[in-house]
Amino acid sequence: MSAVPDVTVVIPVYNTMPYLTACLDSMAAQTIGADRFEVVAVDDGSTDGSDEELDRFAAEHPGLLRVVHQANSGGPAAPCNAALEIARGRYVFFIGSDDYFGPEALERMVDRADELGSDVLLCKMVGVNGRKAPDVFAEDVADAPFPTPELAWALSNTKLFRRELVESEGLRFPEGMAVCSDVPFTLRAMAKASKITIQSDYDSYYAVKRETGGNLIYSTGPVEWVHAAEQIVAAIEDLYGPGPEREALMYRVFSREIAKCVQPQFLTADKSSREKFWEAVAGFCDAHLTEAIRERLPTEKRVRISLAQRREWDRLEDAIREDAPRFLIEDGRVFVRYSGFREGCPDSWYEATAERVIGRLAKGIDPVDLAWAGDRATGFFLEYWFRVPVAGLEPDAVGVSAERLVKAKGPAARRSVPAGEFHVHDVAAEVELRPDGDTTVLAARLPLGDLAGTAGRWSLRGHLAMGPFVYDLPLTAVKGPVERQGRPGNVSVDWGRKSLIVVHSSGKPSLKRRVANLVGLKPSRK
Structure with missing residues (x-):
């Protein structure tokens, strides 16, 4: 391996067998050449055999994989930070240990970033087992503006970052977040990047939804989601003043992180826990929800979030249960008749203006x-x-x-x-x-x-x-x-x-x- 590899691939690992094997195999299959990249995997105290699998792979592929074992830290932030401390590549790429690369992924990404002088490169992602990928890969973009409403939805760290940018800006992952610790890191990197490139000509990254639903985003509770949203908002406000850029990013927080707090799976919790969930959402809305953002939300999210902010817990829970609501057409306007419609709540909460309601x-x-x-x-x-x-x-x-x-x-x-x-x-x-x-x-x-x-x-x-x-x-x-x-x-x-x-x-x-x-x-x- 050369003294300075082109790219360091970082894999934070915690209990992802058997998916980890496919991830590691995709590293061995890369066409970029063994002397041009390195892999740093940090095991965060796994108990399912992931640690042994890392050691097995490192022994079978000497010089390709460096393994770090550490006590469990409670999230992917600390493993990513530990890997950054020993990364040597000109670029760094973070991959989930349940995901995997296409064979030409690293070669294509590094070549394109070198050709264009990109600080951040988004490679094309493909969802597996029903997992969704960001809707930004319709075409190649050499120099993408940021933030835009589209890129506001692409803030995971599964990207190629120029390591010089990471180190000059002192970018690290906040370790107090149970979920979305990659968003503040990525947000700051993209805000400071001189050029952001979207590469859409090859299926580089396969994002896998585990059959058990064990991915972190599917197993996090509302209080943790709200805490993550607070950290993201702090980063947004630090980087952008009032205006359309901040508005695009703030809308994403409500439409994604906060909307995840008011989903049917949380109705199975006991009443005391549910009220704690909804109160966390209400407090966040009191601090950050503007009428402009409320108006842009689709009706399902708008009604749930608005009822939570009003602290009308019974109506909120009824609205969450309504997956097949009824509709009213009145004077050319379409209303979705969720709980609370025409019962003291504004009609504007329930009006479907530009959204599609076919499902x-x-x-x-x-x-x-x-x-x-x-x-x-x-x-x-x-x-x-x-x-x-x-x-x-x-x-x-x-x-x-x-x-x-x-x-x-x-x-x-x-x-x-x-x-x-x-x-x-x-x-x-x-x-x-x-x-x-x-x-x-x-x-x-x-x-x-x-x-x-x-x-x-x-x-x-x-x-x-x-x-x-x-x-x-x-x-x-x-x-x-x-x-x-x-x-x-x-x-x-x-x-x-x-x-x-x-x-x-x-x-x-x-x-x-x-x-x-x-x-x-x-x-x-x-």
Whole structure:
């Protein structure tokens, strides 16, 4: 190994078997060359065999991995700081011990940073097992401005940092934080960097969600999240005065760290603990929440955080439980009827302005009945009734239609489309609205003439215009039996594993079939 490697990879380790093995194997697979990088792993008092795994790997790959063993410190900050004290690379990269690299990751990152003179480089991240990656990797950016609303969401330390910047700014991880200790470090590095680069042309970093949900971000309680938010806010206020830069970063704190405090998993705690959780959130809001930030939050987060700040614990807990709320359309405005709506709380808390609500809307749609209707003389129809969790719908805001499916493909997933860009599908149904309290029953009558005459498959879909979007959803099977009377012989319906309705047509019957139908005979199978 050369006297000064290009990059030091830092791995803070605590009880991450068996994921640690994949992380270490990805180091051995790097194409950058063994003389250009080093790995420093700091075991923080693991008890699951992670420490032995580190020693095994170091023995099998002499010169690649240096292992430091220390007593448990309670978080990843101290191991990262310990590694920084002995790091020798021109750059340093921090990787979670349950994550792993693509083979060309280090070579591509170092070459790009050297080419552009980058102080901080964000490599493309890919989520594994349902873990989400920051939405900033649509394209390469040689010199990205900071902070922006997009980069405010990319403040983990899983980046390439020029070590000269780290040392000249005296950057270290605050060791009193149970979670998010990397955010103040990264925030300060990006604020002081002369150039930040986004590299999106290669899947460099695979961020893994453990099957047990043991990742630190999934196992931290509200009080610890609030404490972390306080430390992040202190760093923000130290770096930025009032203005759009501070506002972008403060919005992220409420939309991420504080929103994590008001999640359903915390409802299982005893009442005394829950009130301690909610009070921590309320106090933070009293100190830092502005009306401008409140207005920008999506309704689910806005209502929960606002009820917490009002210290209305019962309503807050009811709102947290409501994963399928109902909606009200009134004077063109869309309201999400969480707990407290029109019960002394401002309407503005509940109004969905520019956000998409398709997931919550879909959860509340309930199929009622499906039947065949009509006859050969008047025409055949497929009738379908379903309930939507919306009151105040106008007739021109709803529709049902059949979308022709291509070859063996199934129905398209639910989707939201800007209102001016939506087009009704191939065959439109007549739809009647029947308001029913805070819901609406839609009765659709789909003509089968065009479908019956053409061989193919169609997805039955409902679409609702709500605010600036049209929500286009595949409709699902009813739970009871289907009335078969009145069904034309060449049309049928079925539904697969997801219970999505598909209409099948075998097309126009042959001349032999039509003659047989007229005289009541079965045609030969020849």
